[in-house]
Amino acid sequence: MSVDTITETITAPVEVANPRDEQIAFVLMTLALIIAPLFAYPFFLMQALCFALFACAFNLLVGYVGLLSFGHAMFLGSAGYFSAHIAKVWGWPPELAIIAAALGAGVIGLITGALAIRRQGIYFSMITLALSQMIYFFCLQAPFTHGEDGIQAVPQGKMLGFINLSNQMTLYFVVLAIFLFGFLAIHRIINSPFGEILKAIRENEPRAISLGYKTDRYKLAAFVLSATLVGLAGATKSIVAQNASLTDVHWTMSGEVVLMTLVGGLGTIFGPVVGAFIIVAMQNYLAGFGQWVTVIQGVIFVACVLAFRRGIVGEIAHLFKRSL
């Protein structure tokens, strides 16, 4: 595929970055999340935070490297199974179960990423989708995942030996801490020299190659980082929900994370968080409408692509000519 400089890339052009705007937005977001349990169910918030981290880690790949993965559910779901299995069957404490599961997702990311980055653009999306479908069938058939039943009654245990996770509020602040860790890690990656090279690859890969960068290695590294952080989200999610099921590995989940990121704003730092909260809230409130939720999601997809490509945060940033 030839590189056409006039075509609009998958992300809106980046406005001049101003670290202070981002700091203010970050402080506001953190404050809002700290007082949020006063206004909303902690369980809903924890779900939303896990999905927000999922979307942020997905956005690292699509927004900053320009690789649209349609198979990120494989990392979310398999890390969920890993942490559930490790915590329940092996009896490890939650912090080790989560770390091990995230690393496990990173290993899957290394293998699948090495295959997927061999093609670009649309092919990359199709390959990640096909590989995640393979992982789905594996999870369906492997004995340790218990097929359709999933892993139930995962113990929450005591983090670091003294933080009792069966208390909802305690669990909420642990999940918030994990989310903020993941969020800041992604922010750090994006603003590092490594992140600048990723953006260069997104803008013009042949040029990055001509400047001497081994772009395949950078793309693979970004893929593995993204997979590991998605794994962190998935592992935490199964400890929160106390179960791991096939839903999280299915391709519809890969589609949902694309939708969250698209609604919030591709290639924005805060967009995926906003998008995740909106979509999770929508699913909660519309749960009684059955399959119409799928239809509504489809309509949002179409509307975003046709008329609203910057997403919510992207539009706000554009309006104020800021980078968020």
Add this chain to the structure above:
Amino acid sequence: MIPLLGISTQALFGQLLLGLINGAFYALLSLGLAVIFGMLNIINFAHGALYMVGAFCAYFLLNLLGLNYWFALIISPLVVGGLGMIIERTMLQRLAGLDHLYGLLLTFGLALIIQGVFQNYFGSSGLPYAIPRELAGGTNLGFMFLPNYRGWVIIFSLIVCLATWFMIEKTRLGANLRAATENPTLVRAFGINVPRMVTLTYGFGVALAALAGVLAAPINQVRPLMGADFIIVVFAVVVIGGMGSILGSIITGFLLGLVEGLTKVFYPEASNTVVFVIMAIVLLVKPAGLFGRTA
């Protein structure tokens, strides 16, 4: 009955036949995807959903209007093709000049809408569609028993595939089409209406999917999600074959159907994943795909 490697020839040929049938659907669907990709540079995620609509169209024609299978074989692709042209004119055309991934996202959204609506009204269970009277029964070939309808599906889809290949590679219309793929601006300068050609191409591509849906209706039952998982396998088929050549996607489709059938005989646990494993191997050995032109 001669047992071969501990498996009766009856079972072996039976599974090979099933594989060939699936291969026929893979070929028709990946052919449609390749034709659309050639002109529009997008991967049509709604292809599986429109394949399902094609099958439902046949079901409605039979149960609401009393029109049988043979009418469905003509009307259903026309209806879905028309629907496709509307989609192209009203939505896909607005994405010209944007990253091609937006086309993927848009058609994914369309697939969700279409499948969601059908799921609302028909649930997830299958609706039966009878085999047409003319093709009921079967023929004994000596080494195996061939149900007539299955033989018809294989031969008919092979004819459709080859006719499509002939039209694109050997006729004047096809030459215009290929030229427009290479350089749309230049072809427009020759007075050929390229936007209309793009619309017709999309319509034709999804009409092929609808045709596959009608052919599948008597075999696989008519279900709202019949195309959802199926299309992912077709994507893998497309990656394996590479979208560079029309003939390539036909051959790859049939071949992978056969391989899948063989896997069902010798190692059934892997039958769901074999196509994806082959895709991984092909990516390692020949990233551009078996028939692909460039990486």
